Amino acid sequence: MKLVVAVVQDQDSSRLSTALMKNNFRATKLASTGGFLKSGNTTFMIGTEDHLVDKALKVIDESCRSREQMVAPVSPMGGNADSYIPYPVEVEVGGATVFVLPIEQFHQF
Amino acid sequence: MKLVVAVVQDQDSSRLSTALMKNNFRATKLASTGGFLKSGNTTFMIGTEDHLVDKALKVIDESCRSREQMVAPVSPMGGNADSYIPYPVEVEVGGATVFVLPIEQFHQF
Amino acid sequence: MKLVVAVVQDQDSSRLSTALMKNNFRATKLASTGGFLKSGNTTFMIGTEDHLVDKALKVIDESCRSREQMVAPVSPMGGNADSYIPYPVEVEVGGATVFVLPIEQFHQF
Ligand code: NI
Ligand code: NI
Ligand code: NI
Numbered sequence: 001m002k003l004v005v006a007v008v009q010d011q012d013s014s015r016l017s018t019a020l021m022k023n024n025f026r027a028t029k030l031a032s033t034g035g036f037l038k039s040g041n042t043t044f045m046i047g048t049e050d051h052l053v054d055k056a057l058k059v060i061d062e063s064c065r066s067r068e069q070m071v072a073p074v075s076p077m078g079g080n081a082d083s084y085i086p087y088p089v090e091v092e093v094g095g096a097t098v099f100v101l102p103i104e105q106f107h108q109f
Numbered sequence: 110m111k112l113v114v115a116v117v118q119d120q121d122s123s124r125l126s127t128a129l130m131k132n133n134f135r136a137t138k139l140a141s142t143g144g145f146l147k148s149g150n151t152t153f154m155i156g157t158e159d160h161l162v163d164k165a166l167k168v169i170d171e172s173c174r175s176r177e178q179m180v181a182p183v184s185p186m187g188g189n190a191d192s193y194i195p196y197p198v199e200v201e202v203g204g205a206t207v208f209v210l211p212i213e214q215f216h217q218f
Numbered sequence: 219m220k221l222v223v224a225v226v227q228d229q230d231s232s233r234l235s236t237a238l239m240k241n242n243f244r245a246t247k248l249a250s251t252g253g254f255l256k257s258g259n260t261t262f263m264i265g266t267e268d269h270l271v272d273k274a275l276k277v278i279d280e281s282c283r284s285r286e287q288m289v290a291p292v293s294p295m296g297g298n299a300d301s302y303i304p305y306p307v308e309v310e311v312g313g314a315t316v317f318v319l320p321i322e323q324f325h326q327f
Contacts, residue, residue, distance in 0.1 A: 002322065003114070003208050005221070005263070007246050028116050028141045028152060028206075032246045032263075043246060043263070045114070045141075045152070047208060053323075061327045097246075099221050099265060100323035104111065105162075105209035109170045112223070112317050137225050137250045137261060137315075154223075154250075154261070156317060213220065214271075214318035218279045 001103040004046040004056050007032065008064045008096045013042040016063040020046065023059050053100055066095035110212040113155040113165050116141065117173045117205045122151040125172040129155065132168050162209055175204035219321040222264040222274050225250065226282045226314045231260040234281040238264065241277050271318060284313035 008016055013029070020027050030043040048056050070088040117125055122138070129136050139152040157165050179197040226234055231247070238245050248261040266274050288306040 001208075003210065007263075026206075028150065030139050030141050030152060030248050032248045041246065043248060045116075047206065057323075057325060061325075065327045094327075096325075096327040097244075097265065098323075098325040098327065099219075099321050100325075101210060101221065101319055102322055103208050104211055105166075105207075107166060107170075107205075107207040107209075109174050109203075109205040109207065110317075112319065135315075137259065139248050139250050139261060154225075156315065210319055212317050213320055214275075214316075216275060216279075216314075216316040216318075218283045218312075218314040218316065 001106040002048055002050060002053050003101040003103050004044075004048060004053065004060075005099045005101060006044040006046065006060050006064075006096050007041050007098075008044065008060070009094055010040040010042055012064040012094050012096075016044065016060065019059045019063045020044070020056075023055065025052075025056055025059065047103070047106065057098065057100075060096050060098055064094050064096040066092055069093045110215040111157055111159055111162050112210040112212050113153075113157060113162065113169075114208045114210060115153045115155065115169050115173075115205050116150050116207075117153065117169070118203055119149040119151055121173040121203050121205075125153065125169065128168045128172045129153070129165075132164065134161075134165055134168065156212070156215065166207065166209075169205050169207055173203050173205040175201055178202045219324040220266055220268055220271050221319040221321050222262075222266060222271065222278075223317045223319060224262045224264065224278050224282075224314050225259050225316075226262065226278070227312055228258040228260055230282040230312050230314075234262065234278065237277045237281045238262070238274075241273065243270075243274055243277065265321070265324065275316065275318075278314050278316055282312050282314040284310055287311045 025046050027044045027046045032043040068090045071091050072088050134155050136153045136155045141152040177199045180200050181197050243264050245262045245264045250261040286308045289309050290306050
């Protein structure tokens, strides 16, 4: 058994939950903030057999992979709105930081 | 030292807290949701010496063990209340998912 | 790679966040309560290379070390306020409980 700990952005959290369930992984979600990724993230704890760790990592990668997203910029506060051309901006979203921890014992009561 | 991580249902959380304290275990509770158990659960992190791991597991088992509970069913919405016989229903509650993790260092500052 | 898990008092949480960032450590914060320390604490998860574990521990120690603090006592409820001399009282605050866990795999997606 391994414990897979994955810190993901909130916006990918429900997609990851669904993908994990579809693949028969059971996860516990912990509310978390800051640090590894921009603010607003969720920490998943996924207990899994050794031979399924790679599959769990693949599910996390596919659900949360870091990618570019076009975002419409907010118009400048108090700026000259007439001369302002709102080019959409590319920002990086998503991404996951994942730790695979060894487990010495696993119990279900 | 080991780190015992236990995911338990909210309804067993305060009983487990009390039982751990009475047995001189120190625990940190993390708010958590979904997954291993039905929604509304708490994750306990319990740091303990190796030779007390079995005792910690026994305390968790006794406080949170999965068991049947009789629940009075809600009467059917818009149904014929006169012909409705509210048989109590047996549901499974409680239960704990427990991981015992190795610790390489333990510090108190 | 190691996973450093540190449970600290809320009052030291933002100082620790700042100190970790200044030292290029990345951390995820989990809301947590009770147990290891008096109520109101935060659990930091810090992923770090093996050779930087000692530095991380030093940052945690310096930001959160247990220390004495003078606190003005509240005047006694319903007591004789005229004869009450509010000696400040020394209480222990801060402190951190830290676990260093081995990591088998580390991934960034
Ligand atoms: Ni299998
Ligand atoms: Ni002992
Ligand atoms: Ni290095």
